[in-house]
Amino acid sequence: MSDSSPLPPVRLRPEAELARAALSTPLLSRAARLARWAGPDTRVDAGGGLAEEQLPAAAELLGLTGDDAAAHAGEAWRVAVDAGLVEIVDEEEGTVRAGDELALLTGGSPHDVLTVWLAAVETVLADAAVPDLDDLVDALDEGGEVDFSSLDWDPEAESEFLDGVLGNLYLLTVSEDGPGDGPVPLPALAASMIVPDDMGEPTNDVLEQVSDAMMRLDDQFRVLEPVGLVEYQPVDEALMADTGEEPAELVDDTDVSRYGMVRLTPLGAYGLRARLLDAGFEAPAVGELADKGADALLDGTAGFGPSAAQAETELWLARRQALDAARELLAAARGGDEGAPLRRLRCQQALSLIGGDAEPALREVLDDPELGGLARVWLTEQGAAGVPAPSEDMVFWLTIDTVAAQLAAEGNSEELQALVEGLAAQHSGFFAAAWRVEHPATADVLEAMGRLHPDKKVAKEARKAAFKARSQQGS
Numbered sequence: 001m002s003d004s005s006p007l008p009p010v011r012l013r014p015e016a017e018l019a020r021a022a023l024s025t026p027l028l029s030r031a032a033r034l035a036r037w038a039g040p041d042t043r044v045d046a047g048g049g050l051a052e053e054q055l056p057a058a059a060e061l062l063g064l065t066g067d068d069a070a071a072h073a074g075e076a077w078r079v080a081v082d083a084g085l086v087e088i089v090d091e092e093e094g095t096v097r098a099g100d101e102l103a104l105l106t107g108g109s110p111h112d113v114l115t116v117w118l119a120a121v122e123t124v125l126a127d128a129a130v131p132d133l134d135d136l137v138d139a140l141d142e143g144g145e146v147d148f149s150s151l152d153w154d155p156e157a158e159s160e161f162l163d164g165v166l167g168n169l170y171l172l173t174v175s176e177d178g179p180g181d182g183p184v185p186l187p188a189l190a191a192s193m194i195v196p197d198d199m200g201e202p203t204n205d206v207l208e209q210v211s212d213a214m215m216r217l218d219d220q221f222r223v224l225e226p227v228g229l230v231e232y233q234p235v236d237e238a239l240m241a242d243t244g245e246e247p248a249e250l251v252d253d254t255d256v257s258r259y260g261m262v263r264l265t266p267l268g269a270y271g272l273r274a275r276l277l278d279a280g281f282e283a284p285a286v287g288e289l290a291d292k293g294a295d296a297l298l299d300g301t302a303g304f305g306p307s308a309a310q311a312e313t314e315l316w317l318a319r320r321q322a323l324d325a326a327r328e329l330l331a332a333a334r335g336g337d338e339g340a341p342l343r344r345l346r347c348q349q350a351l352s353l354i355g356g357d358a359e360p361a362l363r364e365v366l367d368d369p370e371l372g373g374l375a376r377v378w379l380t381e382q383g384a385a386g387v388p389a390p391s392e393d394m395v396f397w398l399t400i401d402t403v404a405a406q407l408a409a410e411g412n413s414e415e416l417q418a419l420v421e422g423l424a425a426q427h428s429g430f431f432a433a434a435w436r437v438e439h440p441a442t443a444d445v446l447e448a449m450g451r452l453h454p455d456k457k458v459a460k461e462a463r464k465a466a467f468k469a470r471s472q473q474g475s
Helices: 015-023 026-037 052-061 069-082 100-107 110-128 133-138 155-174 186-194 204-227 237-241 253-259 266-278 294-300 306-317 322-333 340-363 372-381 392-410 414-426 430-434 442-452 456-474
Strands: 086-090 095-098 230-233 261-264
Touching (some): 015 266, 069 110, 110 204, 110 266, 186 204, 186 261, 294 322, 306 322, 392 442, 414 430, 442 456
Antiparallel strands (some): 086 095, 230 261
8 A cells, every 4th residue: 555645534433442351351451450460479570461470360360271361361461561461570580560651441431441552552453463382482492592594484474464454454344335234255355465456367476475364364363353453264173284285276266265354353453444544544434524524524534535624524524503504515615626527526415415505595696607607506406486497607617616526536437438428419419519618627527528529530629629718728
């Protein structure tokens, strides 16, 4: 992902709901229990980890059993220390006490709780990027130090890979054409990091890289699930045991769920957005514009998908009187800059949500050269009486403005191509008149029409008209 353009807006749950979810995650709840259990007799080692002889008692307190009980208890303790739930008083003696952050879990605001949870997430992400424990043991040299060169492991690269995977999962989840609350197949997520966008049929070498990435991600998502970032259905153990499987047969479309399915939780969406913001990405959230002016709303929703734009606009309208909101929207929609056509489109969509209460505001701008056409369309759609007919100049200006807005919103979409074909078919002299329209986007719109129209003769007419429009602009 690039941080040069904003990500799609995410719809976050209320902070109170997210805070409750954070407190109920297995890892944070275990960390909090250990922090309350710790006392004067609790000891830690030189690295701040719970002393080995105390791990069994910690595991018993947490109700953990099995071979991994001590490891899970140690992980919960690390989270408690890193999140400030436990404070190391004396490193030499290894004594501890409850940290200042522990009180926030019960007496702090929802935002305080989420801040503690985010600190826990950072600890878990760091753990997830570390190789398997067995690999670390095998890499010990004679002095008991880990020989990282023998692991073929680059800590920074591994961390960046995991960040990239989580970024892609976030992008897939918040995009309007993505799975939303549904799970994402692990092979698709791994492939998004490995397979080049311009590659047709992946080679066996690339498929083998995807397979290796899946196995790494399988381990990592198992680590990330207890902190509440994701819900994860692991790779079928039978598949991992089948070492003779060819890379080209990596994914059986008949049951893709066997290869792992991962879903970003609402809490995970909050957490990943916070990390993206810290990393310098523009990651909007629906509702952020509700207390801002109409200019911020129209500009801010310019890059939103239809569903997110409507949700944001509804929240904005809910805080205002209908008629005042309509007047503010219309004032913000004016302008001859590049973003103005799309602002007017978003304004028109917002006015449609207000309904008949906005009628006085629309009648006030009937003579406005930039808003008069929009006002007539809106009043007609509302069934208002006494709507004056537009002049031919106004019709052509509104047409250019509408196509410019659609270009900005959707690019060269099928819907826009259909609109272009319809305009050319309805008016035989469209291009002869359109190039004279005094609109800043006239030449760009006509060029786009020449590019989009499937009829070569019509497309040529559009390009000629675009050339005339540019000549007129330059004169």
